[in-house]
Amino acid sequence: MEFKEDANNRLSEVADLQRTEIRGIFESAVDAVIPRKMMERVLELSSDRKTLTVEGKEYKLNKNLNVVGFGKAVMGMARCVDDLLRPHIVKGAISVPYGCRQILTNAGKSDQVLEADSKITVYEGARNNLPDTDAHDAAKAIWDLVKDSTQNDILLVLVSGGGSALLPLPRLPITLEESAELTRILSTHGATINDLNIVRKQTEVLKGGGLARDAKPCKVICLIISDVIGDKMDIISSGPTVHDPSTPHICLDIFKRLSVDQLVPKSVTEMLTEKISAYTKTQQKLREYAHVQNIIVGSNVIATSAAHKTAVSQGYVSTVLSTELDGEARSVGTMFAKLARYMILCFGYLRSDVGSEELATVELELCKYLPKKVLKQMADVSDEAHNVGKSVCIIAGGETVVNVRGNGKGGRNQEMAVACAVELDNIIPTRLSDAYQVTFLSCGTDGQDGPTTTAGASVNIQFVKQCEESGYEVKSYLDNNDTFSLLEAVNSGKNLLNTGITGTNVMDIQLLLINPL
Incomplete structure (x- = not known):
């Protein structure tokens, strides 16, 4: 015993x-994989604080830096950027989950929260991880900032998981409500995450490389925290700065395969049909992204x-x-x-x-x-x-x-x-x-x-x-x-x-x- x-x-x-x-x-x-540690591994500032080196590539700083971001970990990423590069930041906008600022503060992580006097504006939205009007407003603000970039500017893009819901900007004439309905229809009829990502990239303005294309001719640095298996950059937050290998034709094929082609909003089908006719003339080329440096800074x-x-x-x-x-x-x-x-x-x-x-x-x-x-x-x-x-x-x-x-x-x-x-x-x-x-x-x-x-x-x-x-x-x-x-x-x-x-x-x-x- x-x-x-x-x-x-x-x-x-x-x-x-x-x-x-x-x-x-x-x-x-x-x-x-706390954002600050990952960011500091790749952002190297010269002693005179006028040159930023990112994985061997140099960028000259002269009050010419704009910052945008979207995702669950972006608040901490933005705080690190603000602490390191504040004198050169002109303006910025980030889209983070609703309540993010308060939750981090309550958890004793105020060092991951942007300070009140930051030039980077914080938008909170996507309650329950679903696109909403708040996230839509954030996406429009980010788009406006991106489109205003000039040849002398540097655009720093911060991306992490959850960014798809936080960056909803459907292509006209698709409305936000129709975009949400499209996602609901596909999800309830057996669509895979790959199917959803292809449709998002083809029906939204900023996804599928759209953000990077609209940022031309400025230089773009995109720092990414990966939340997907294999760290596929065209999948993370639907690849806003990455060449999209899909085509609008594939979306219509997905609708037919899932037997939802008669259920999707009419505006979606019309937009994709128009895009197909134009696609043969203006196919995406990899060279369209020569101005972009995409880097995975954090991963599993x-x-x-x-x-x-x-x-x-x-x-x-x-x-x-x-x-x-x-x-x-x-x-x-x-x-x-x-x-x-x-x-x-x-x-x-x-x-x-x-x-x-x-x-x-x-x-x-x-x-x-x-x-x-x-x-x-x-x-x-x-x-x-x-x-x-x-x-x-x-x-x-x-x-x-x-x-x-x-x-x-x-x-x-x-x-x-x-x-x-x-x-x-x-x-x-x-x-x-x-x-x-x-x-x-x-x-x-x-x-x-x-x-x-x-x-x-x-x-x-x-x-x-x-x-x-x-x-x-x-x-x-x-x-x-x-x-x-x-x-x-x-x-x-x-x-x-x-x-x-x-x-x-x-x-x-x-x-x-x-x-x-």
């Missing part, structure tokens, strides 16, 4: 330690790299699994649980506690989720950790989706964490759960997960049993997409991670810790 008590105490200590460490690793990932790669560095400093053998995770959150959570079992069996095999046949069976099952070369990478990590007597930290990033079937409250990260816990409980036998501690975290770098105030959650191998002991049936909460309610109720909410709004957004981070006891 005394031996069992000691074992339980040891398990509890390890669980608490891993909860603290995994959160520290995540916070280091977020800290690495930077965040995961920082997490890796922190994990190593904490004594883990660490590796980055992927920075392009996508798919259904519940399925990805299941994959991480299966990966944890595989890593445990690799440890066990090296300890001669597990046979090669059992390991091969699990490896074959995991091949449905991960390529063989990745499993080889994971096996090498286990081998290294075993040889040096350390625990393992597996890091990943990306953005998943939730197939909503219930009416509960939660987000993709909380759903992924609970799904991982359920699968861990299903597939890790007692003989292994008594010998290894497993902790999994999934959180959004923007500090928000779905319609909740939490960034995400962490769970361990004991989570499901703790829920059951407290009278909660985990699967019913998962099936009702009500993971927030479950996580809030169990362990006094300790499994939830509340960072508050971070002021940045480079998708999500997942961390998996495996610790031999």
Whole structure:
């Protein structure tokens, strides 16, 4: 009995330690992609403060700088620019989410908020991340500023995720209401995000390279914080400064494929038809963007790299699994649980506690989720950790989706964490759960997960049993997409991670810790 008590105490200590460490690793990932740090990495000002160098390209400053921006992380980006280049800023306009200034201030992040005497005007709009009249007014102000640029001006464009909703400027004769209706029709008839982006770029003034074209002949520097897999610049905020490879013809093909060609507003079809007839004469050329320097200043790669560095400093053998995770959150959570079992069996095999046949069976099952070369990478990590007597930290990033079937409250990260816990409980036998501690975290770098105030959650191998002991049936909460309610109720909410709004957004981070006891 005394031996069992000691074992339980040891398990509890390890669980608490891993909860603290995994959160520290995540916070280091977020800290690495705070706007100011990312901006300062690429903006280099000469000692006389008259020359700005951006990735090797020089720009002469002489009170000739205009600033525009749009996105969830743009307030912090603009503050950094204002602090660094204020003497040369003539005017500016940024479009940020409604309430952004107050939220950041309340969160103690006033250093990410523009000061009252800044020459950069702040517009707040896009309530609930949807285009509205406030965002439309901001887009018009940005367009006016862009069109007024001269050959001697430098236009600094700040872009981050969420910019599409914050920069709505439909091409005439399409109205803002018709543009919103178009998005609603496409979204409810199976349009992919790629379909939506193509239509936005072809039916709006500033997207699909429109902002950069209208800024001619001034020089344009565009600094981008990426929130999309693969950091595709023509996708982030619908690519306002990037050559658009799509054509207006494709929009009509999308409408036909989705069987909505009779549902879309008439003004949209008319505008696209006119654009098609003119397109053959005035096709976009890449040379139209010779005056533009587009730079990814922040991405999930930077965040995961920082997490890796922190994990190593904490004594883990660490590796980055992927920075392009996508798919259904519940399925990805299941994959991480299966990966944890595989890593445990690799440890066990090296300890001669597990046979090669059992390991091969699990490896074959995991091949449905991960390529063989990745499993080889994971096996090498286990081998290294075993040889040096350390625990393992597996890091990943990306953005998943939730197939909503219930009416509960939660987000993709909380759903992924609970799904991982359920699968861990299903597939890790007692003989292994008594010998290894497993902790999994999934959180959004923007500090928000779905319609909740939490960034995400962490769970361990004991989570499901703790829920059951407290009278909660985990699967019913998962099936009702009500993971927030479950996580809030169990362990006094300790499994939830509340960072508050971070002021940045480079998708999500997942961390998996495996610790031999």
